[in-house]
Amino acid sequence: MITINIIETRVRSFIEDIQHPKQKKKININDLEIQLRKILDDYFEMDGYSLFYRTIETLQAEGQLTPITNNQFNGRTPALALYYWVNIKAQAAKWDRLAMMKLGDLFDFSYYERHPEWQTVEEWSRIQNLYTFLKSSQEREIVSVEERSLELFGHEKFLLDEDSFPEGKGFLARIGVSEEQLKMVNYGEPFVFWMKQGKELKDIQRVLIVENLSFFHTSIKLLEVNELDYEPELIIYGEGTKIERSFSFFFRMFPTKPYLFYYAGDLDAAGYGILIRLIEKYPDCCIQPALKIYRKMLDCLEQRNDQKVGQTQNTQYRDLFFQWFTEEEQVLLRQLWQDNKRIAQEVLTIESWRRWK
Numbered sequence: 340m341i342t343i344n345i346i347e348t349r350v351r352s353f354i355e356d357i358q359h360p361k362q363k364k365k366i367n368i369n370d371l372e373i374q375l376r377k378i379l380d381d382y383f384e385m386d387g388y389s390l391f392y393r394t395i396e397t398l399q400a401e402g403q404l405t406p407i408t409n410n411q412f413n414g415r416t417p418a419l420a421l422y423y424w425v426n427i428k429a430q431a432a433k434w435d436r437l438a439m440m441k442l443g444d445l446f447d448f449s450y451y452e453r454h455p456e457w458q459t460v461e462e463w464s465r466i467q468n469l470y471t472f473l474k475s476s477q478e479r480e481i482v483s484v485e486e487r488s489l490e491l492f493g494h495e496k497f498l499l500d501e502d503s504f505p506e507g508k509g510f511l512a513r514i515g516v517s518e519e520q521l522k523m524v525n526y527g528e529p530f531v532f533w534m535k536q537g538k539e540l541k542d543i544q545r546v547l548i549v550e551n552l553s554f555f556h557t558s559i560k561l562l563e564v565n566e567l568d569y570e571p572e573l574i575i576y577g578e579g580t581k582i583e584r585s586f587s588f589f590f591r592m593f594p595t596k597p598y599l600f601y602y603a604g605d606l607d608a609a610g611y612g613i614l615i616r617l618i619e620k621y622p623d624c625c626i627q628p629a630l631k632i633y634r635k636m637l638d639c640l641e642q643r644n645d646q647k648v649g650q651t652q653n654t655q656y657r658d659l660f661f662q663w664f665t666e667e668e669q670v671l672l673r674q675l676w677q678d679n680k681r682i683a684q685e686v687l688t689i690e691s692w693r694r695w696k
Contacts, residue, residue: 346390347397349375354403358428360456363405366423368395368413388415395419402426433458442470447515457513461506465492466514472521479522487523528585531576533559538572540594547571547629548582550604550613554684561692568631569601577604583616603629606636606672607681608650611660628663632687635695637671639686646679 353371357364372391376382392415398404406420413419433455439448446466451457468491472479485495488507492498497507511517518524533555534543547569549555555576561567562574575582575589602617604610618626657676661669675681 345379346375346385346387347394349378350391350394350398354398354425355428357425358403359425360428363427364425365407366425368419368421368423372413392417392419395423399423427456434463442466445470445473450513450515462510465510468492469514469516469521473516476520476522481522481524484518484523484525487521491521526588528581529588530578530582530585531555533562533574535562535572543572543593544599545569545571546573546575546589546598546600548575548577548600548602549684550577550579550582550602550610551684552576552578554603554687557687557689557692560689566692566696569629571601577602577613580609580613583613583620586617586621597625600624600626601629601632602626603632603684605681605684606633606675607646607683608652608657608676609647610684612651612653612656615656615659628660630663633664634668635692636682636684636686637668638695639682639691640671640675642686643675643678643680643682646681 350371353374357366372388375387375391379385379387381387395404399406403426405424405426407422407424408420409422411421413421434451439451442448446469451462472491484498488497488499489495492507494504497504498510499507501508511521547558547567549558555574558567558574562571573593578585602614604613614626614628661672664672
């Protein structure tokens with residue numbers, strides 16, 4: 340019994356040292372046993388592995404450890420999984436129940452009862468700030484997410500920057516409060532645009548969005564000499580994926596009416612994704628690929644180059660993008676994809692454009 344206690348005590352102490360209140364930790368069971376063998380001189384004499392095995396099984400039954408079932412074992416008999424999750428440290432409720440009941444007219448604390456690890460001093464302070472605000476929210480104005488975040492949580496990026504504030508992600512969901520209740524909005528980012536000379540806001544009907552800066556300037560030159568496809572009254576510089584955050588700003592700048600949006604980007608995985616996500620996010624807008632421009636890019640197939648390293652190869656976006664083209668064009672696009680090649684929008688210059696005049 341004494342030897343069992345020695346092994347179990349040592350293992351439990353190690354597990355407690357690495358347990359985290361908010362996230363699981365991964366351990367190698369062989370590394371753990373090696374540590375035991377180093378500190379217990381009579382490990383083999385006491386049949387240490389059998390006791391070690393029983394201890395791991397006990398901790399697993401208690402929910403302290405969870406084996407990672409990937410067909411990797413420790414090579415011993417009886418066998419244990421090679422890797423285990425050290426589960427989140429269970430903690431008793433820390434908040435005063437009476438205090439929680441006082442705030443119960445606005446908040447549902449069921450999440451915190453199921454996850455007591457979130458019952459921290461910092462979280463309670465945030466909830467109190469939130470409660471005070473909501474009690475007088477009808478008197479407040481709508482502001483940006485950053486402004487409200489700074490007011491209530493001490494930093495403008497608390498609700499937005501997951502890397503710097505991991506506890507901020509999911510806070511509103513944990514307490515069951517919406518952004519609308521906080522009277523805050525995530526404003527779109529302003530974008531760079533060019534309106535055709537002689538046109539006014541009321542004249543805008545067709546809008547061309549281009550992914551890259553070089554072609555934005557090329558498009559302006561073509562527009563002013565009446566050579567740009569679709570004859571848009573407005574050109575927007577999408578600036579890569581930024582347009583996905585800034586597109587909503589359009590409706591704060593320009594008159595409310597139906598518009599026809601054309602999008603032209605690189606012929607690559609990232610470009611396909613930007614267009615499809617815009618279409619999906621704004622289903623009430625008429626957004627479609629600028630096929631005439633993409634076809635000019637396909638005509639520059641000899642200038643293809645390698646896909647950018649690290650691009651997500653989303654086949655769903657690819658297929659949704661390809662369906663806009665003819666069968667013959669889809670053959671070329673699929674060959675580009677299979678060869679891991681792309682056509683950059685920069686193939687369209689003032690000089691190259693002349694071949695299609």
